[in-house]
Amino acid sequence: MPAPVSDLLSQLLRPDNLHSAEELQGKSSPAPAKRGVYAWFFKDAMWPFSTEGCAHNDGLPLLYLGIAPARVDGRSSLRSRLRTHSRGNSDASTLRMTLGCVLSEQLGIRLQRSKSGRYRFGPGERVLTDWLARHAFVSWVACDEPWIAEPLLIAQLDLPLNLQHNGTHAFFPTLQAARRAARLRANLDAGRTVEN
Numbered sequence: 001m002p003a004p005v006s007d008l009l010s011q012l013l014r015p016d017n018l019h020s021a022e023e024l025q026g027k028s029s030p031a032p033a034k035r036g037v038y039a040w041f042f043k044d045a046m047w048p049f050s051t052e053g054c055a056h057n058d059g060l061p062l063l064y065l066g067i068a069p070a071r072v073d074g075r076s077s078l079r080s081r082l083r084t085h086s087r088g089n090s091d092a093s094t095l096r097m098t099l100g101c102v103l104s105e106q107l108g109i110r111l112q113r114s115k116s117g118r119y120r121f122g123p124g125e126r127v128l129t130d131w132l133a134r135h136a137f138v139s140w141v142a143c144d145e146p147w148i149a150e151p152l153l154i155a156q157l158d159l160p161l162n163l164q165h166n167g168t169h170a171f172f173p174t175l176q177a178a179r180r181a182a183r184l185r186a187n188l189d190a191g192r193t194v195e196n
Contacts (some may be wrong), residue, residue: 013138021086022133031079037138040064053158064161067146111182113190
C-alpha cells in the first residue's frame with residue numbers, strides 16, 4: 001500500500017477524536033471546507049451482518065467510507081458532504097439511502113417515490129436524522145485527490161455499508177437486494193397512489 005494511503009488509513013482509524021453526526025448538523029460544523037476522505041462509525045444497532053471483521057474505534061465499528069468530492073470536477077467539501085449525510089435527504093446520500101433500507105423495519109420507515117421520481121423516506125428522513133445524531137460518529141482526513149484514495153482504502157477495510165468498489169464484500173448482494181426491493185415497493189406504492 002502506498003505510504004500516503006497508509007497514512008490516511010491510520011488517521012481515519014485513530015483520529016484525535018470522533019465527531020458525532022449531531023455536531024455536523026449545526027451551522028458550526030467542525031468539518032473543514034476541504035476535499036478529503038471520511039469514515040463513519042456506529043453504535044447500538046442491530047445490524048444484519050457481523051461487525052467482527054470491521055475496524056473499530058473505542059468499540060465502535062467502522063461501516064462506511066466516503067469521499068468529497070467524488071470526482072476531479074466535483075465541488076463538494078468534507079463539510080458539505082458530511083452535512084448532507086447527517087441531515088439531508090436520502091436521494092442525495094448513499095449512506096442515508098443504505099441505512100434507511102437496512103434499518104427500515106427497526107426505524108419504522110419506508111422508502112417513497114415522489115412525483116418527480118426521487119426516492120426519499122418522506123417523514124422517515126427526520127427519523128434517520130435523529131437516529132444518526134444518536135448513533136453515528138465520523139472521522140475525516142483532508143486530501144487533494146480523494147477519488148484516487150477511495151478504492152485503495154476500501155480494499156484495505158471490511159465495510160458492509162459501501163457499495164462502490166466493494167462488490168466482493170459478503171454483504172454486498174444482500175445490501176444491493178435490499179435497496180432494489182425498497183425501490184420496487186416505493187414504485188408500487190406510487191402507482192397505487194396515482195390510481196386511487
